[in-house]
Amino acid sequence: MGLYAITGGSSGIGAKTVEILKAQGHQVINIDLRNCDITANLATPEGRDEAINKLHEMCPDGLDGMICNAGVSGTCGNLALIISLNYFGTIRLAKGVFDLLEKKHGSCIVTSSNTISQGAGRLDIADILNNVGDEQRVINLVSQLDATNLSVQQSIYVATKYALARYVRRVSSSWAARGVRINAVAPGNVKTAMTANMGEAANHALNALPIPTKYGTESLMEPEEIGEVMAFLVSPNARGINGNVVFVDGGTDALLNSEKVY
Amino acid sequence: MRSIEKYVQAMENKDFAGLAELFAKDGTINDYCSNGTAQSEYHVYGREAIHMFFRNRFTFGKCSISEAQVVNDTQAEFVANYGGYLVMAIATVRREDENGLIERLTVRPK
Numbered sequence: 001m002g003l004y005a006i007t008g009g010s011s012g013i014g015a016k017t018v019e020i021l022k023a024q025g026h027q028v029i030n031i032d033l034r035n036c037d038i039t040a041n042l043a044t045p046e047g048r049d050e051a052i053n054k055l056h057e058m059c060p061d062g063l064d065g066m067i068c069n070a071g072v073s074g075t076c077g078n079l080a081l082i083i084s085l086n087y088f089g090t091i092r093l094a095k096g097v098f099d100l101l102e103k104k105h106g107s108c109i110v111t112s113s114n115t116i117s118q119g120a121g122r123l124d125i126a127d128i129l130n131n132v133g134d135e136q137r138v139i140n141l142v143s144q145l146d147a148t149n150l151s152v153q154q155s156i157y158v159a160t161k162y163a164l165a166r167y168v169r170r171v172s173s174s175w176a177a178r179g180v181r182i183n184a185v186a187p188g189n190v191k192t193a194m195t196a197n198m199g200e201a202a203n204h205a206l207n208a209l210p211i212p213t214k215y216g217t218e219s220l221m222e223p224e225e226i227g228e229v230m231a232f233l234v235s236p237n238a239r240g241i242n243g244n245v246v247f248v249d250g251g252t253d254a255l256l257n258s259e260k261v262y
Numbered sequence: 263m264r265s266i267e268k269y270v271q272a273m274e275n276k277d278f279a280g281l282a283e284l285f286a287k288d289g290t291i292n293d294y295c296s297n298g299t300a301q302s303e304y305h306v307y308g309r310e311a312i313h314m315f316f317r318n319r320f321t322f323g324k325c326s327i328s329e330a331q332v333v334n335d336t337q338a339e340f341v342a343n344y345g346g347y348l349v350m351a352i353a354t355v356r357r358e359d360e361n362g363l364i365e366r367l368t369v370r371p372k
Contacts, residue, residue: 119345208321210314255314259302 003104004234005029005055005063007093008070010036012192013111016227017067024231029058031093032070042070042089043081045135052096062103065234068093069111074157075150075202079142082153086160088135091167098180105179107234110168112184113161114249117257118209120151121158129163130170161186165245172243181242183233187226188249195220213250221250265355265364270338273327276320282313286363293369295342295349304369327351339372 004021008014009030018028030036031051038054041047055063068090072081094108101108115121128138145152168184175182189195189206198206207218214220229248232238247253253260263271265284272281285291291312293304306315319325323345330340333352342351349371356366 205321208318210317212311212314215310215314255306255311256318257302258305258307 001025001027002064002235003027003029003059003062004065004067005031005059005097006067006069007031007042007051007089008111009067010034013187013190013223013226013230014067014069016223017069017230020224020227020231021234026064029055031055042093043085045092048089048092048096051093055097055100059100062106063097063100064104064106065108066094066097066101066106067109067111067230067234069109069230071111071160072157074153074155075198077147077153079145079147079153079156080139082156082160083129083138083142084135086157087129087163090164091133094182098175101180102178106181107236107238108175108180108182109230109234110164110182110184112165112168112186112245113158114186114188114247114253115154115158116162116165116186116245117247117253117260118158120154121162122155123159123162125156125159126163126166129159130166168245169243176242181239183238183241183243184245185226185230185233186245186247186249186253187221188247188252189220190223190226191220192223209252210255211250211252212255221248225250264332264335265358265362266336266338266353267332269353269355269364269367270327270330270332270340273340274330276316276326278313278316278320281316282309284364285309285312285367286359286361286365289364289366291367291369295351295369295371296344342369 004026006014009018010032018030021028031038031040038051040051070089071086090110142156165184168182172182188211189209226248268284287309291306296303306312326343327340330338332338336355337352339352342349351369352372353369355364356368359365
């Protein structure tokens, strides 16, 4: 059975993924802020280093899989947190455990979002994230934006998720050549504690991102629908899949972007 | 009221449910105008997809029409707005079923 690590495994998609992997008999190390095996704040450089060091202590023989899932939505209203946790928290963890993954020819999964294909992201910010990678500089840039504006919040969120998907595409070939696969999962809107308590305006917007498999129900994706794909992708059964951004959104992306076949 | 008039009315009112009801179960909209804008062409297949697709487009202001004029039994001209990019367009009801539901409608630049 495998040894896997996951960030953000205490709730939502992460918690379901932990549950699924454990039910398959795997050992899972959960890195989160509470109810976890390693407590670390991945929004800070210190927290990231702490998590990476702990994983090296706990897994001297390597890791079969790393699922970088921790993140916040745009509606958190904290643009710096979105940048630091969603992008830098993910990239640092993925890179930081690469040697552990290499030891076992493991696999890495990054949580992106299906919003990356909907044209709402600040692609200039995504470019700076990918091409410059200077966390403080990006935080300085976004600190000049109106963090109370829902469109601004969403545009920065999407930028981080777009940059993550592109990062996966960029590094996947060299990682695979060294025996480590990396893929991204792009979920649609998922039922979480946060979406359960949204206001009328936010619900209106959510329902205007229709999920074809849920047609007529006004309901969102279940966390286990995403978790099951993550568990598959991180497993050796998915050994032929590398550098992919897998949309797990019940067909929203196909509905809105039918002409994008590649 | 002819199908093309109902189509224009639904588009003007941003009535995605009413728009979908105009189409046969497997009815399609092929919109070639948006190609060249920041959006891809629309090829929306099936009544439910039309319902969902235009719910999205209308809600997020990515699709609307203005200055509409029905020019004959099957065609209407209008200014199509794709998220702020304007295109003079002509919509054509290409085929209807025996119940008068649209099986194929195209939107092309005029």
